[in-house]
Amino acid sequence: MPRRxxxxxxxxxxxxxxxSRAVARLxxxxxxxxxxxxxxxxxxxxxxxxxxxxGITGSPGVGKxxxxxxxVSAYRETGKRVGVLAVDPSSPFSGGALLGxxxxxxxxxxxxxxxxxxxxxxxxxxxxSWSTPQALRVLDAAGFDVVLVETVGVGQSEVEIAGMAxxxxxxxxxxxxxxxxxxxxxxxxxxxxxxxxxxxxxxxQSVTRDLRAMLALAERSEGAWTxxxxxxxxxxxxxxxxxxxxxxxxxxxxxxxxxxxxxxQSRARDEIEAxxxxxxxARFAHLHGDARLDVLxxxxxDGGTDPYSAADELIAAL
Numbered sequence: 001m002p003r004r005x006x007x008x009x010x011x012x013x014x015x016x017x018x019x020s021r022a023v024a025r026l027x028x029x030x031x032x033x034x035x036x037x038x039x040x041x042x043x044x045x046x047x048x049x050x051x052x053x054x055g056i057t058g059s060p061g062v063g064k065x066x067x068x069x070x071x072v073s074a075y076r077e078t079g080k081r082v083g084v085l086a087v088d089p090s091s092p093f094s095g096g097a098l099l100g101x102x103x104x105x106x107x108x109x110x111x112x113x114x115x116x117x118x119x120x121x122x123x124x125x126x127x128x129s130w131s132t133p134q135a136l137r138v139l140d141a142a143g144f145d146v147v148l149v150e151t152v153g154v155g156q157s158e159v160e161i162a163g164m165a166x167x168x169x170x171x172x173x174x175x176x177x178x179x180x181x182x183x184x185x186x187x188x189x190x191x192x193x194x195x196x197x198x199x200x201x202x203x204x205q206s207v208t209r210d211l212r213a214m215l216a217l218a219e220r221s222e223g224a225w226t227x228x229x230x231x232x233x234x235x236x237x238x239x240x241x242x243x244x245x246x247x248x249x250x251x252x253x254x255x256x257x258x259x260x261x262x263x264x265q266s267r268a269r270d271e272i273e274a275x276x277x278x279x280x281x282a283r284f285a286h287l288h289g290d291a292r293l294d295v296l297x298x299x300x301x302d303g304g305t306d307p308y309s310a311a312d313e314l315i316a317a318l
Contacts, residue, residue, distance in 0.1 A: 005029070008036055012043045015142040020115050023083075023142050027117055030134040041134065047141035049264070051083070052251055055165030057151040062173040063197040067234040067243075068150050072108055074237075074244045075146050083139035083147040084116040087132060115139065132164060133271045162190035163270060166263055167250045169193050169243070172211065174203030188214055191227055193246050199231035199239065225253055283318060292317060 005011075005025070014022035029040055056064055056071075068084060075082045108114040119135060132149065139147045151161050162168045170191035194215075196207050211229055220226070228246050232239035254260035287293050296310040305313075 005034075005036070008039045008043050012040075012047070012141070015138070016047060018112060018143070020112070023115055023138060024117065026138045026142075027119075027135050030131045030138065031119065033131075037134070041137065044137050044141040047143075048137050049140065051136075051140040051144050051147045052247070053136055053140070053147045053149065053164065053166045054247060055149045055151065055161035055168040056171065057161050057168065058171030058173075059176060061176060062171040063234050064150050064171055067169075067171060067195065067197055067232065067240075068148050069107060070232075070234040070237050070240045071148060071244065072114055074240050076108075076111065076113055078244075080145040081113045081143060082115075083142070083144035084114070084150065085132065085135055085139070085147065086116065086118045086150045115142075115144065133267070136164065164267060166254065166260060167192045167247055169195055169247075171195050171197050172207055173198040174201045174207050188218055192225065192250055193243065194227055194229045195243055196229065196231045197234050200233050200236075204231060223257070225250065225259075287314070 006014075006022075011022045011026055015026055026040060026044075028034075029036055034040070054071075056068055058064055065086070068086070072082050072084065108116065117135070119132065136147055136149070149161060149165060168190055170193070172194065173196065194211055196204055196211070198204075208229055208231065215227060215229070230239060230242050230246060232243060234240060251260070254263070292314065296305070296314060299305045300307050300310050
């Protein structure tokens with residue numbers, strides 16, 4: 001027997017009161033493209049816009065999950081509520097996340113001030129789930145002070161996270177060729193804070209030096225934020241407090257320079273455009289075989305009109 005979904009207003013209120021099951025249910029509605037999704041987003045809108053969204057990216061093996069867990073601990077020590085979205089590769093069989101939240105960050109499993117959710121990328125080319133912006137809104141409206149978004153860490157996701165986060169952390173580690181990879185992936189343009197993790201290993205000075213040299217080549221306008229380079233050993237919580245302080249410094253700088261509002265408006269613009277494009281694509285999907293399309297196609301084929309004019313006429317008729 002299918003599980004009954006409580007009214008959206010009730011779910012939102014419960015989520016704002018700290019009910020993790022209500023938060024999970026709302027995110028599930030987002031992921032499942034529920035018919036209730038529009039109602040959910042409308043109910044969340046008045047409560048969103050307060051959380052600091054921090055993206056965490058980097059190549060596989062640099063310690064993203066360990067670093068995320070360490071950051072959660074540091075924030076919880078200051079009394080802040082923390083949400084975590086871990087965007088994982090999709091299972092080729094079920095479409096679900098290969099790595100679940102049960103195998104991540106077990107130290108925080110019983111902490112009511114922490115919510116951890118694994119989300120499948122579901123083949124999205126950028127590596128992030130298409131529903132990530134809506135899931136972020138759920139956590140924001142639910143009253144989390146900080147939301148950490150950990151990416152798959154492959155290819156374009158390293159760049160795409162910058163469009164969804166207020167602050168982007170780029171993790172590197174010695175011995176992985178990260179200097180070259182950073183230049184190739186373009187993450188030197190998107191990182192707000194660079195963290196060289198596993199700093200107890202040989203080669204950390206070389207990675208730091210190469211990274212500093214490449215950052216020096218980047219063009220930055222006067223008064224722009226200068227990304228700091230920090231070293232951590234996340235498995236031992238070494239250097240994590242400095243990273244948290246850098247994140248807070250970045251937030252203060254963004255607020256003082258109008259960058260925070262600008263980035264959030266840009267994010268909203270991209271989200272609106274994506275939703276509108278999806279809706280238009282769905283409408284056009286029904287055009288194949290439509291009499292109007294056939295008539296216009298005949299005109300183009302006979303030379304009675306050009307394809308651009310025909311397309312304009314078709315769009316105007318929708």
